[in-house]
Amino acid sequence: MLQALTLLLVFQLVGEVIVRAFALPVPGPVIGMALLFAALMLRGGPSESLRETAGSLLQHLSLLFVPAGTGVILYGSRLAEEWLPLTAALLGSTFLTIALTALLFVAMPGRAQDLIDFQVPGGDAAVQAPWRIALSYLHAAYGAELPDLPFLAGHECGVILEMVQKRLNSPLTSSCGRLFDAVA
Structure with missing residues (x-):
C-alpha cells in the first residue's frame, strides 16, 4: 500500500513540476493523473495494490474537503461583507450549468438512445x-x-x-x- 501511495504522489508531483515549469493553466494533479493513466495503459493496467490504495482513497475522499470547509468558516466575516457577489456567483454558475446542459440535450437529440x-x-x-x-x-x-x-x-x-x-x-x-x- 505504501508503494502504491508513493506512486500516486510521485505522479502528482511530476504533474505539479510540469505545470510550474511550463506555466500551464491546468492543475498539476490533472497532468499527473493523465501521465499515470498513460503509464498504466502501457503497463497493462494497475497492480492490485494500486487498485486497493486508490479505492481506499476514494472511499475517504470527503475528508479532503474538510480543510476547504474550515477555510470558509474562518472567513465568516468576509462572507458576511461580500454576500451579494458570492450569492450572484453561485446562482449565476448554477444557472449557467443548467442552461449549458439543456443546450447540449437539445443540440444532441437522440444520442442517449x-x-x-x-x-x-x-x-x-x-x-x-x-x-x-x-x-x-x-x-x-x-x-x-x-x-x-x-x-x-x-x-x-x-x-x-x-x-x-x-x-x-x-x-x-x-x-x-x-x-x-x-x-x-
Whole structure:
C-alpha cells in the first residue's frame, strides 16, 4: 500500500513540476493523473495494490474537503461583507450549468438512445468488480468473438459469460454510468 501511495504522489508531483515549469493553466494533479493513466495503459493496467490504495482513497475522499470547509468558516466575516457577489456567483454558475446542459440535450437529440442495452452480471454487485461490466459490454458488442484483452486475464470470464448467456442475475441496462464503470 505504501508503494502504491508513493506512486500516486510521485505522479502528482511530476504533474505539479510540469505545470510550474511550463506555466500551464491546468492543475498539476490533472497532468499527473493523465501521465499515470498513460503509464498504466502501457503497463497493462494497475497492480492490485494500486487498485486497493486508490479505492481506499476514494472511499475517504470527503475528508479532503474538510480543510476547504474550515477555510470558509474562518472567513465568516468576509462572507458576511461580500454576500451579494458570492450569492450572484453561485446562482449565476448554477444557472449557467443548467442552461449549458439543456443546450447540449437539445443540440444532441437522440444520442442517449445510441447506447446499447447490455447485462450487468451480478446486478449492483458488479460495480465492485467493473471487469464484469466490461466483459458484458464487450459480449453485447462483439458476441462470442470477444477480443483478447490483458485486463481480463486471471478473472473467471467463463462463469460471467455463462451468467450473461443464461440471463442469471444479470439485469439489462443502458446506463451511461455502467458504461463508465466498464471503461474503468
